[in-house]
Amino acid sequence: MRGDAVTAVAEDIAVPAAEAAPPKAARGVAYYPGCSLHGTSPEFDESLRAVVEALGIPVAEIPDWNCCGASSGHTTDHLLGVALPARNLALAEAQGFDRVLAPCAACYNRLASARLAVAEEDGLAERMPEILGRPFRNTVEVFNAVQLLHEHGPLIEEKVAASLAEPNPLHGVKLAAYYGCLLVRPPEISGGDDPEQPMQMDDIINACGADDVDWNMKVECCGGAFSVSRTSSVVRLGRSIIEDARRNGAEAIVVACPLCHSNLDLRQKAMTTRGEQPLPILFITQVVGLALGLPAETLGLGRHFVATEPLIKDLVARAAVRVEEEKRLQAEAEAKAAARAAKRAEAEKAKAAEAGGAAAPAGATRPEAAPGAGGDA
Amino acid sequence: MTSSTPNLATEIEAATGVNPATCYQCGKCSAGCPMASESDLRPHQVMRRVMYGSRERALQDESIWLCLTCETCSARCPNGCDPARVIDAVREIAHEEGMAQMPRNIGAFHKAFLEQIRTNGRLHEMGLVMDYKLKTGDLMKDVTNAPGMFARGKLNLRPDKIEGVTEIKRIFEQCGVTP
Numbered sequence: 001m002r003g004d005a006v007t008a009v010a011e012d013i014a015v016p017a018a019e020a021a022p023p024k025a026a027r028g029v030a031y032y033p034g035c036s037l038h039g040t041s042p043e044f045d046e047s048l049r050a051v052v053e054a055l056g057i058p059v060a061e062i063p064d065w066n067c068c069g070a071s072s073g074h075t076t077d078h079l080l081g082v083a084l085p086a087r088n089l090a091l092a093e094a095q096g097f098d099r100v101l102a103p104c105a106a107c108y109n110r111l112a113s114a115r116l117a118v119a120e121e122d123g124l125a126e127r128m129p130e131i132l133g134r135p136f137r138n139t140v141e142v143f144n145a146v147q148l149l150h151e152h153g154p155l156i157e158e159k160v161a162a163s164l165a166e167p168n169p170l171h172g173v174k175l176a177a178y179y180g181c182l183l184v185r186p187p188e189i190s191g192g193d194d195p196e197q198p199m200q201m202d203d204i205i206n207a208c209g210a211d212d213v214d215w216n217m218k219v220e221c222c223g224g225a226f227s228v229s230r231t232s233s234v235v236r237l238g239r240s241i242i243e244d245a246r247r248n249g250a251e252a253i254v255v256a257c258p259l260c261h262s263n264l265d266l267r268q269k270a271m272t273t274r275g276e277q278p279l280p281i282l283f284i285t286q287v288v289g290l291a292l293g294l295p296a297e298t299l300g301l302g303r304h305f306v307a308t309e310p311l312i313k314d315l316v317a318r319a320a321v322r323v324e325e326e327k328r329l330q331a332e333a334e335a336k337a338a339a340r341a342a343k344r345a346e347a348e349k350a351k352a353a354e355a356g357g358a359a360a361p362a363g364a365t366r367p368e369a370a371p372g373a374g375g376d377a
Numbered sequence: 378m379t380s381s382t383p384n385l386a387t388e389i390e391a392a393t394g395v396n397p398a399t400c401y402q403c404g405k406c407s408a409g410c411p412m413a414s415e416s417d418l419r420p421h422q423v424m425r426r427v428m429y430g431s432r433e434r435a436l437q438d439e440s441i442w443l444c445l446t447c448e449t450c451s452a453r454c455p456n457g458c459d460p461a462r463v464i465d466a467v468r469e470i471a472h473e474e475g476m477a478q479m480p481r482n483i484g485a486f487h488k489a490f491l492e493q494i495r496t497n498g499r500l501h502e503m504g505l506v507m508d509y510k511l512k513t514g515d516l517m518k519d520v521t522n523a524p525g526m527f528a529r530g531k532l533n534l535r536p537d538k539i540e541g542v543t544e545i546k547r548i549f550e551q552c553g554v555t556p
Contacts, residue, residue: 221447
């Protein structure tokens with residue numbers, strides 16, 4: 001049963017808007033941060049905002065967005081798991097957006113799955129406006145931070161190459177791209193990437209000048225929502241992910257999901273048993289930000305449990321050594337070229353002098369010719 | 378074949394569009410399941426039990442609540458059976474019929490989570506963890522992490538309540554969900 005207040009609100013919102021024409025198109029993309037980016041992973045929000053600004057992509061946060069319900073919503077009730085994210089799609093639609101950016105992999109998964117369910121399941125599209133108390137035409141496309149950055153791969157590459165002020169600290173660093181579940185499963189929402197061997201994040205890593213790592217645990221589950229309620233499972237799953245990344249030479253793991261991040265970062269201490277160096281866990285937006293020369297503080301790199309500072313210091317030092325080495329090699333090459341040029345000039349000078357001095361019998365006096373062999377000219 | 382009434386397989390097919398009988402028990406789902414080592418029933422066994430087992434035995438199993446909804450099983454099923462969706466549906470039916478044998482902690486977490494959304498429209502992690510602790514009695518859980526999270530700006534003291542919270546309550550009512 002619906003209470004009076006609920007009905008009143010629903011009519012308030014639904015009636016005028018339902019009669020109105022479709023909203024005017026809005027510029028840029030709607031931004032759905034989700035609870036984690038406002039709560040436990042503010043660095044994902046900070047680094048994303050900094051990177052889209054640097055790349056010149058306009059984003060606008062959806063006003064009054066609500067939690068998508070991941071994962072308790074759809075685990076409890078299928079319809080609730082569709083309706084909660086659908087309200088956010090309806091809000092973005094009402095503002096005239098045709099794309100919603102949902103950086104959190106769990107939110108992305110729920111929003112994209114809701115869009116898919118409404119499009120495919122019988123009767124759901126007709127029921128949705130009644131359930132939401134809002135008009136909803138399911139016209140908004142959902143995409144995540146990896147897809148956004150992948151679309152802008154060439155621009156990132158160009159900007160990284162053009163920023164000459166500081167050497168790129170990421171050059172040659174080995175990064176393991178970890179996708180987990182929610183970016184690639186179900187395959188219908190993986191945005192064209194291979195659900196078993198996705199490469200979009202690897203491509204972004206390479207566009208940043210770093211090297212992607214070929215490893216085995218890219219799409220394994222980190223234990224996601226059991227972080228609090230069954231921590232032992234999360235530690236078991238996370239340990240195998242971190243060990244495999246390390247075995248394959250990764251210097252850090254790159255993620256695009258706040259759940260993966262907090263499981264691998266906050267709980268890494270419990271996963272490391274043999275006193276190995278901890279492996280920093282970076283958001284893909286932080287990686288791009290570093291390559292674009294944005295300061296670590298702006299990217300929220302100080303907010304992690306596994307300190308990122310030692311890695312970044314090391315990378316900066318390596319970049320400086322690399323620049324020195326490049327300078328030295330260049331100077332050496334220049335010196336060699338100069339010496340060669342000088343030698344050539346000298347030889348030519350000598351040749352000219354000799355040619356001038358022995359003007360008389362033509363073929364007889366080539367300096368290198370043995371005495372008496374001049375006749376062959 | 379012995380099947381109790383109402384037939385669980387038919388019910389699930391009606392709810393999900395997946396016919397559990399199309400599962401030919403290859404076990405590929407279970408090979409990739411991250412929780413297989415901790416579960417009594419692996420995904421292909423859940424599929425089998427839904428098809429042939431007694432209704433009670435399928436609905437009262439704990440394993441369905443250990444599912445992380447990672448969807449590896451469904452992505453790899455060579456016959457398009459979607460075990461993840463079937464497990465979701467089994468959980469829903471078990472819940473509706475009061476047969477859910479959910480591990481206490483996991484149930485408390487879902488309940489606390491949904492209560493957060495229903496009251497605030499957004500998740501307040503601190504409120505969620507507090508509520509979870511009260512529900513489970515596990516008061517010391519992750520206490521040592523709290524100062525670190527707070528220092529890193531990862532814990533909000535106050536909930537972030539949205540204006541359209543009545544709309545959220547409406548959605549819960551329309552879906553027939555009371556946390």
